[in-house]
Amino acid sequence: MRHLMHRHLGKAVAGAAVALTGTAAMVAITLPSDAGATGGTDPRSRPAAAAPGRDQGPPPPGVVEKAPAEGQRGRGRDPLTDDELRRAQDLALAPTRRGAAADVTGRPGPERLTTDLAELTPAETGLADPPRRALVSFYDYKSDSYLTKTVNLTTSKVESTDTQHGVQPPPSHAEAVEAARLLIAAPLGSGLRQDYRDATGHDLTGPDPLSVTGFVYRGRAEGDAPGALGDCGEHRCIRLFIKVKNGRWIDTRRFVIDLSARTVARLG
Incomplete structure (x- = not known):
């Protein structure tokens, strides 16, 4: 009986030794290669942390890009430029017409309403650089008439004038x-x-x-x-x-x- 107990005890001790050996081997395999005796990694390899409580400062201000410079003349279906708007209105108001009409306050010249880019004709839609036209509308208080003029900004000429009575567009x-x-x-x-x-x-x-x-x-x-x-x-x-x-x-x-x-x- 004593001999049997010694045999079992010997097997248990041997098994424990094998287990410890395996654990040590596993630890040796899984530890980082640069681990020191203390088990820590090299502090120089760690990212630097911001000091607690230190003000990092405001973020840099945003930069707003300037709008590109507007040319005197638009292209294609670009909106009318400021220069084109002024030219269209000046061309539509012929000097002889200024004295023959009145604005909303009674001053000479019709009341300006709208100035918009005119549509192209079917023959012009395929052109690489079609002519630029503006539709300029006025209200003449002297004759109670609604005036619409088509101004060709490419040739600087008024191509057509339409006068209507009893037509009331939205007020300016x-x-x-x-x-x-x-x-x-x-x-x-x-x-x-x-x-x-x-x-x-x-x-x-x-x-x-x-x-x-x-x-x-x-x-x-x-x-x-x-x-x-x-x-x-x-x-x-x-x-x-x-x-x-x-x-x-x-x-x-x-x-x-x-x-x-x-x-x-x-x-x-």
Whole structure:
């Protein structure tokens, strides 16, 4: 029995020795080749860490690239350049026409509305460098007419002129401001003046403190148009959205300003 126990004990000790030998071999294989006696890696191989609490400073400022310089003349379907806009408007306003028309304030020359790049003709669509044309539109308050001129910017000539009566395109900002000026000065503008005083504590004497947007009123084309409102459509009439700058809206939608006759009327 004692001999048997010694045999088992010897096997256990031998097995433990083999296990320890295998573990040591595994450790020797898996340890890094540059590990020292302390088991650590070389500190020089580690990335440097930022000192705690040290201010790294603000990021470098962003750089905004300048827009490329705009040439005097665009190409193809490029938008009209500032120089082309000026040239188109000057060419469309012939000197003889300036004295024969009036703008929204009554000064000589028609009221400028829009200047847009004109469409190409079918024969020009395949050209490498097609001619540049502009459509310039005006409203003449002396004759209550809507004018559209086609200006060839390549040849510097007005190619065509179209005159229409009873056509009312959307008003310009200058027209909306003039309409607000007329409404403020009119007896019917007393409510607007009072609302402005209630909102700001100041008197309203002109349109400068207001943000104004105008939209066309076409008279009988929109329904019942009693009295002087019946001229709207042939006359240049607009209604207004009015807001105190950085403040409240003031409802003026029931008022119609006839810019042709320079009068103010009320709907309903």
